[in-house]
Amino acid sequence: MVERRSILDFIPHLVLLLGIVILAFPVYVAFVASTWDAATIANGHMPLRPGPHFLENYYKLLFVGTGSSTREPVGVMMLNSLVMAMSIALGKIAISLISAFAVVYFRFPFRMAAFWTIFVTLMLPVEVRIYPTYKIVADLNLLDTYAGLTIPLIASATATLLFRQFFMTVPDELVEASRIDGAGPMKFFFDTLLPLSITSIAAMFVIQFIYGWNQYLWPLLITTRDDMQTIVIGIKKMIVTQDALTEWQLAMATAILAMLPPVLVVIVMQKLFVKGLVETEK
Amino acid sequence: MNNVQLRQVGKVYAGGVEAVRAISIDIPDGKFCVLVGPSGCGKSTLLRMVAGLETISSGEIVIGDRRVNDLDPSERDIAMVFQNYALYPHMSVYDNMAYGLRNRRTPKAEIEERVQEAARILEIGHLLDRKPRALSGGQRQRVAMGRAIVRKPRVFLFDEPLSNLDAKLRIQMRVEIKKLQRALGITSIYVTHDQLEAMTLADILVVMNKGKVEQMGPPLTLYERPATTFVAGFIGAPPMNLVPLPEGGLPGLKLAKVPGSGRLTLGIRPEHFELTAPGTGPHALDIDVTVSAIEAVGSETFLYCAVGGNGPEIIVRVAGKSEIEAGATLRAVAEAKNLHFFDDETGVRIAD
Ligand SMILES: Nc1ncnc2c1ncn2[C@@H]1O[C@H](COP(=O)(O)OP(=O)(O)OP(=O)(O)O)[C@@H](O)[C@H]1O
Numbered sequence A: 001m002v003e004r005r006s007i008l009d010f011i012p013h014l015v016l017l018l019g020i021v022i023l024a025f026p027v028y029v030a031f032v033a034s035t036w037d038a039a040t041i042a043n044g045h046m047p048l049r050p051g052p053h054f055l056e057n058y059y060k061l062l063f064v065g066t067g068s069s070t071r072e073p074v075g076v077m078m079l080n081s082l083v084m085a086m087s088i089a090l091g092k093i094a095i096s097l098i099s100a101f102a103v104v105y106f107r108f109p110f111r112m113a114a115f116w117t118i119f120v121t122l123m124l125p126v127e128v129r130i131y132p133t134y135k136i137v138a139d140l141n142l143l144d145t146y147a148g149l150t151i152p153l154i155a156s157a158t159a160t161l162l163f164r165q166f167f168m169t170v171p172d173e174l175v176e177a178s179r180i181d182g183a184g185p186m187k188f189f190f191d192t193l194l195p196l197s198i199t200s201i202a203a204m205f206v207i208q209f210i211y212g213w214n215q216y217l218w219p220l221l222i223t224t225r226d227d228m229q230t231i232v233i234g235i236k237k238m239i240v241t242q243d244a245l246t247e248w249q250l251a252m253a254t255a256i257l258a259m260l261p262p263v264l265v266v267i268v269m270q271k272l273f274v275k276g277l278v279e280t281e282k
Numbered sequence B: 001m002n003n004v005q006l007r008q009v010g011k012v013y014a015g016g017v018e019a020v021r022a023i024s025i026d027i028p029d030g031k032f033c034v035l036v037g038p039s040g041c042g043k044s045t046l047l048r049m050v051a052g053l054e055t056i057s058s059g060e061i062v063i064g065d066r067r068v069n070d071l072d073p074s075e076r077d078i079a080m081v082f083q084n085y086a087l088y089p090h091m092s093v094y095d096n097m098a099y100g101l102r103n104r105r106t107p108k109a110e111i112e113e114r115v116q117e118a119a120r121i122l123e124i125g126h127l128l129d130r131k132p133r134a135l136s137g138g139q140r141q142r143v144a145m146g147r148a149i150v151r152k153p154r155v156f157l158f159d160e161p162l163s164n165l166d167a168k169l170r171i172q173m174r175v176e177i178k179k180l181q182r183a184l185g186i187t188s189i190y191v192t193h194d195q196l197e198a199m200t201l202a203d204i205l206v207v208m209n210k211g212k213v214e215q216m217g218p219p220l221t222l223y224e225r226p227a228t229t230f231v232a233g234f235i236g237a238p239p240m241n242l243v244p245l246p247e248g249g250l251p252g253l254k255l256a257k258v259p260g261s262g263r264l265t266l267g268i269r270p271e272h273f274e275l276t277a278p279g280t281g282p283h284a285l286d287i288d289v290t291v292s293a294i295e296a297v298g299s300e301t302f303l304y305c306a307v308g309g310n311g312p313e314i315i316v317r318v319a320g321k322s323e324i325e326a327g328a329t330l331r332a333v334a335e336a337k338n339l340h341f342f343d344d345e346t347g348v349r350i351a352d
């Protein structure tokens, strides 16, 4: 019995370990690459242990910038990405909370029509409506601004649906108790609904932050100035295919840096995030 | 004066469902009114109209001397205890009770005082810092009561507040609610479908059926003189035996006097039978019965009997334990004052 248990325990662990190794190895290689100098990588015999140029590479990257195609320091790019991801995540959450609140708790004309309109936008991600969206942003003179970068990505059917689903599980009696306790709709929203939604909000934040951070196509179109570039685009620009002058150690370091904020967000929000996806606090 | 008056109150839901039809009830200041009836009869709807959670389709509701039809729940000066308690899950017990007062801008010191007072009355002082999740069902029930008490409302409304508790706790809380209501003297409306709860709590008992009032009055009046077969069958446990009397009489059943003419239903409570040996009599009612099943509860025994050997089934209650066995033939007799007669067609009581 005991042995069978340990074997049964062992196999899943083995599978998990294998999975982790397969996933982590490329990341490790990227990290190792970011700690050597260009020459070592270029000759094709990069060792599998970290090299001596860690501080030098990262310092140059963050505060000075690369030599060739992207001259901006990566610090600026990270800031841009951070602003974009944060605005998208928080904007989406704010808008979705409000629209889900309206759809679930208010009886207004064309309520279901409004809901279905939101729902249908699921089928129209930025990639599909990219030309009209670009035109609008350009006409509004929002090219190369944070507003242009984020606002078109904020409207979110996914988050609205998730919050609607959550709100519908909140017992009606809570609304009624609030009404009797003299809380109007907005007071109910802030005093009861929002605190109850906190885990869903955390889950949404994690998902949408990563979504925002990983945006590629839209920032590529909207930003032309180097100082408005996001880090994802920065990485792309660092890898120059035509000549072999790609500074791989810097590109890899940028990739590692680009990974950190989302990882940080996941780690910090982990507990709330998992709770938000699997259970509701009621 | 915190009396509550319902005047011809009606409710039609959006789908055309007529949930409540022209109900008039007058509840004097400080009285405990219980609405009882089968599922779907409109009890909750009526209560929620008093609370202001449901619009009033027709008629008027007056609390004190104010017509409240168009007032918000928070302006009606009522407090409600819900079946599933509806405590705010993210607030501590203290905040749950204080929330309504804070919204009314009650001074902090007074909130503190009122919450502590309610906590003392309900013996939940040691729970004030907990979240509802960390409470037992009974404790949650108390907090819900506390939330109602701190408001010092004109009217308490209860919608089946005890139905989520286990049997023992229910009885305990029932007694406490009664004591509390007496002590505070607050006019109350209480919805239940448990007839025992209804009988024990009510000053005024309202039996509802299909959106209408079947009968209302003091509980014992309803027990002693049910106005319809519906009330007769609803009040009392087990309920009154209702035996339809066919044209030529029922074999094995002898009545000394039959009031009026036409088809009748005879009603008699299980506890009003006496058992004698076959052949004695005559009494106001003599029934020869054959015992088909026995239910012994300890303090009393219920005999399920067939009238005349194979006629309709009636229940006879015997105090304490009983030596009688299934298959025995007996004579069940009753006094004239314990017999009820109803019109067989309409179910309405025949005046006596
Ligand atoms: N929102 C609604 N829309 C339409 N019909 C409703 C609505 N709420 C209740 N009803 C109907 O009104 C009638 C009375 O409902 P109500 O909830 O008052 O019953 P109840 O006496 O409280 O029953 P229970 O003992 O099961 O709680 C029922 O037939 C019900 O189907």
Ligand SMILES: [Mg+2]
Pocket: B043, B044, B045
């Ligand atoms: Mg109900």
